[in-house]
Amino acid sequence: MMQADVPGFETARTASGLAAIRRTMDRKLERSSGIGTEFANASLRCIKAKAHLFTEGDVKTHVYKVLSGAACLYKVLADGRRQIVGFALEGDLIGLGSASIATYNAQAIVTTRLQCVSLAHLLHMAERDAMLALRLYQALSGELAATREHLLCVGQRGAMERLAAFLMTLSRRNEARGRDRSTIRLPMTRTDIADFLGLTIETVSRCFSRLKGRSLIEIEQISTIRLNDIAALAELADGHTQS
C-alpha cells in the first residue's frame, strides 16, 4: 500500500515534518484493511451465494468484514443495466460510508462468512475515539483510490487492457498477501467480470481466449487462471502494447 518512494528531497522541510507525523500515525494506527478490535466481539454470519447483504435504499445497520468467500457491490440503472463498483474479497470491509441509506447493493457471489459490527455502535465509538475515526477515514480513502483507478480503467482502456488490468489487480492483491501472484482465483462469474469492467460476457470471454492464444495466461479451471507472463500483462494493462 503505502509506497516507499517518498523522495522528500525537493520539498525538504515541509515533507519531512509531515513524514514524521505520518510515522507517528502509522505506529498508532493499524495498517491494512483492519478496523481491528471493534470486530473482536462482532457477531458472525454466513450467507449463501446470491443472497444480498443489503440493497440500495436500505437503512444501513452494519459494517461487514469478509472472513471467507466474496461479495460484489453494484448499482443498477432503471432498465436493469448493472455496474459492479467493487468486489469484496477475504479481509475486505463492506458498508463503510456516512450515508444512513445504502446507495448501492451488496450481494454474496459464493457462500460467504462475515463478521458484522453495528454501525450505531461503530459510530458511537468513533465519536469518542479519534483514532478509530481516523482508521475509518483511512479505510474509505483506500476504497476511493481503488474506485478512481477503476474509473480510469473503464473510461479509457480497451477491452483487452481492462481484462489485463483486472488480472493484474488480483495478482498484486495476492502478492500483497504473500500468495502466489501468478495463480488467480476468480470466485465471480464471467457476467460479474463483464459488469465490473463495463463490457459484455462475450467480449470478456473472447479476451480470455485471446490472452490464452498469446499464452499470456492459461485457464486451469474456469475459475482458476494462471498468469504466464505477468510483465506482458502489466504492459498490456498500461497501454504500452497494442491490444
Next chain:
Amino acid sequence: MMQADVPGFETARTASGLAAIRRTMDRKLERSSGIGTEFANASLRCIKAKAHLFTEGDVKTHVYKVLSGAACLYKVLADGRRQIVGFALEGDLIGLGSASIATYNAQAIVTTRLQCVSLAHLLHMAERDAMLALRLYQALSGELAATREHLLCVGQRGAMERLAAFLMTLSRRNEARGRDRSTIRLPMTRTDIADFLGLTIETVSRCFSRLKGRSLIEIEQISTIRLNDIAALAELADGHTQS
C-alpha cells in the same frame, strides 16, 4: 429494505436506535462540504488556469477548498490517455485521503482561489478531535459515492446518456445551492467533459448538437447551457428513453 434471506438482522430496536444516533450526529456535525473552522485561519492562494495544485507522485502537503473557480482531478495512462475522475467546483475540497503520496493530478481549469490547510496540521488536530476526524470521513464518503455513481455512468451508459447525466448532476448541484437549476455554467472545455465522460471531443460535441436539435437544451454561450426540459433529460440519463 433488508432482504428476507438475512433474517432477523434489523430489529425494530436496532434501527430506531441507529436513527437516534444519526440525528444526534447530524446536529453535531456540519453537513455539506464544510470541514469548517479548520479553514478559518487557512492561507489563501490564487492560481491561474492550467496550473497544477499537485501531480501524481507528489508528497501531499495540503488540503484545499475552492473559493471560486474550478479544478479537475485526473489520472493518466502511460500513453497519455486522461481520465478526469472529478471536478472540484466552488465549495469543494481537494486532496482529502490518507495516502501520503498523491495518486492523481489536480489542475485548475480557470483562475481559481483556494483556501489551503496543512495536511500535517489537519491530521494533528484530527488525532485529538474525533468530530473533525468524522467530518473528514463524511467528506470522503460523499466523494466515494459520487465516484461510484460516475463509474456506473461511464461503465453502462451510452454517450447521450452520459452527457445528460452530467448536465443533470450540475443541475442538481445548482438546485442544492439555491441557484437556477436550468442554467448550467460549464467552466471546463469540451475536452475536459470528454475526458470526464470517457468519450472524445467529437462525440461530446455531437451529443450537445443532438440535444440542441431535440431542443432539450440551448447553448447560450459555449460555456452556458440552458436546460429546456429537465424531466426529459433526467429520463434520458436514467436510460428510460432511447439515445
Next chain:
DNA sequence: CGGAACATTGACCCATGTCAAGTGTCGTGG
C-alpha cells in the same frame, strides 16, 4: 485585425455489442 485555441460537422472505420448456435460443467434424481 489576425492568429491560436477551441468547437462543430461530415465521412469512414473498427472495436465492441447483439444475436444465435454450440459446448462444457455441475448438481440432482433415478
Next chain:
DNA sequence: CCACGACACTTGACATGGGTCAATGTTCCG
C-alpha cells in the same frame, strides 16, 4: 454410476455506436 437439465461459457456472423481523420467554423485575445 449414469442421465438429464440447467447454467455458464465459448465461438461465430453480423450490426452499430462511437472513434478517427479531416475540413470548417467560432471565439477570444493580443
